[in-house]
Each structure stands twice: as structure tokens, then as C-alpha cells.
Amino acid sequence: MADDSLELDALFTLNYGLYILSSCMGERFNGQVSNTVMQVTDTPPKLAAAVSKVALTHEFISESGVFAVTVLAESAPVELIGLFGFKSGRDVDKFSQLAHETGSTGCPIVLDHALACIEARVEQTLDCGTHTLFIGDVVHARLLGQGRPMTYSYYREVLGGKTPPTAPTYQPRPVAAAGGKETSGMASYVCEVCGYVYDPEKGDPDNDIAPGTAFEELPDDWVCPVCGAGKDQFAEQ
Ligand code: FE
DSSP: OOOOTOOGGGGGGGGOOOOOOOEEEHHHTEEESSSOOOEEETTTTTEEEEETTSHHHHHHHHHEEEEEEEEEBTTTTTHHHHHHHHSSSOOOOOGGSSSSSEOOTSHHHHHHEEEEEEEEEEEEEEEEEEEEEEEEEEEEEOOOOOOOBHHHHHHEEEEEEEOOTOOSSOOOOOOOTTTTTHHOOOEEEETTTEEEEEOTTEEEEEEEETTOGGGSSSSOOOOOTOOOEEEEEEEEO
């Protein structure tokens, strides 16, 4: 239980990778972003992954007993991470929207911006309360590309990515930049689905929105670059 003696920001100094964790159930595929995948033994190689019990991927892994980890490159765009991090497989067929293949375990493997895939068969599970830790023997692993692997800090600090509410790790509340709202006279808007902040000074250049574009001037069909939510899901900060 949290109390005043716990300086929870200490937990945010921990480092993580950023992966697509996927599984299957029958013919269905699903996957999610995960920063809590790690190798736990070398001989034989085993992986551990912590997954929220409310996630569809949790249901799939529990049912199939297999999971796959796609290691993303730093080149992976926030839209790709947003698709897997802020949308539920109960609402969207995520793998219908991008290049993928089926691994030897039957799990889907992301091919775009992928450095490697590692497939595992679950050998143990540990009930951690809100999350389950799945521990699996690595049954297949291969390299898919070259580049620098995405890290959680790169995603947050360089790409400006947000953290899904079901992530198992501590998330400090975002701190607004001092004077940020006043310098341009234009308000920032926050996505109420994923926490992405539209900063009119920066615009959204990846989607042809020039710096200096007020939120009110965005086209009606503009959507959150992280989670795909429409403008009506944004609130003034
Ligand atoms: Fe969003």
C-alpha cells in the first residue's frame, strides 16, 4: 500500500524496453504494447511478461499457452504503438491493419519496424494481483531487421508517447511546461483517451499540421496521432 514514505518517482528511474506482446486464440490474433518483458534465464532461455488481467491478450495467452514478443526499432511511429497500446482487440482487429506473419506457435508477428521476434510457451504463471506474470520457455527466436531497439524512455521522451492506463509500471503524472500555455496564446488540448497533448506551437507535422495551428483550426477529420480518437475526445488543458 502506498504511503508517504514511498517516493514513487524512484520507480520511474527503472529502465525498460518496448515491445509488441501478442498471442492467438483459434484463428484470432491480438497483441498489445508491453514494457514488462524480460529474459529471466539463459539455459534454457525463458522470458517473463506481465500482463493486465483485463487485457484481451491476457485471455488469449491464458487460453493458448503461447505468446510472441516483437522487438520494435526506434523507427516505429507513435501511431503503431498507439494502435497496440490504446485500442482494445475487443474493438479493433489490430493485425488487419499492418504487415504480419504467423509464427511457429501460431502467434502473430509484427513485421514493420521489427528487429526480432521471440516466441515462448508458457510454463508458469504468477498471480500478481492486477496482472499475471507469464513465464515461458523460448521455442523460436529470429532476427527480422537492423537498428536500435525501442526503449520505454525513448518512446516517452523522444516520441512524446504516453503510457496506457493498464501498464504495470509506475507512471508519474505529466508536469505541464512552465509558461507553455501563455507563450503562444493558444491553448493545448489533451486527449482524454490516451493523454496525448496537442501543442499548437508544435502542431502535428507527421500528419501535415503545421506548427502554429490552433486546435480549433485542425480539420474535423484530424485524429489523435497516438490513439486515433477524434477531436471531440479532447479537452482544453
Ligand atoms: Fe489519444
